[in-house]
Amino acid sequence: MRVAVLLALLFVATPAFAQQPQPQPQPAPPAATDEFVPISQLPPQDQLPAAPLLVTAYAFVWVALMGYLVSVGRRLTKVQHEVERLESDIAKGTRT
């Protein structure tokens, strides 16, 4: 009798378990690209804006060149002042 009741319960419960919500299928990943895709045909999220890269490159060039020019100018001014001071000291026959 007990066995019959258990079997009946199992029979009734099985569809209930079977009807539990299944996990939603994940969207399929995009197909792997195995050939060249021009930059202009890439999806928008994969495209990098060119303008910031271009502006950064040109700005770096200008800053580096101007910075170097200023650096050489400052070093030269310093050395020339020292040369003038020493020449003046030598002319006076003293050293400060």
Place this chain on the structure above:
Amino acid sequence: MPRWFQPLAIVTALMFAAAPFIIARADYESTMGLVQKIFYFHMPSASMFLISAVVCGIASARYLFKGSPRQDRLAYAAAELAVLFGAVTLVTGPLWARKAWGVWWAWDVRLTSSLMGWMVAWAYLLVRKYGGPGSDKLAAGLALFGMANVPFVYISVNYWRTIHPKTSVVPTLPADMGTALWFSFVSFLLLFTLLLRLRMHLEEQRAKLDTLYLSLDE
């Protein structure tokens, strides 16, 4: 300073002022678009980087074998310019590569050998600054290695598989792009000449200062 310095400085400044307009008017490259315009500063600065390394190497060899202080000053000035133009090349290149190749850097032969050349130039300056007595000759030896690296950098793209464009790209450029490139190249060459002379003048003044101190001590 020599008489030609000031007129040449004015011409160079005018050329650098005009360069952005000429570059903006050049045709767009069909696959890379706007970012390809980095090329007009990248290639000339890379050329100046290699020229600096060669000038530094030749002057160092002459200093080693003939002992001329003028050649030593020229080598020192050229090494500093190699660091400057190398930095410009190694920064503008990755900015272009990020868009064109999808990566900032690739360990291919051209890029790696350029980085090595730049590091040799840095090593030259560091040895000169912190090497103590006799460092000038040690640095001159380093400069020879820096010069030996130059042909390797230049031909690397033609002999090894690399993502960097080959040297044959430049002669095949359309007229508009070629004009902008060579205009920019001449501007950089004039700037290189001016900076080299200015930097040598600084070394001449330092030598004069040393002589004055010696005369005071005697």
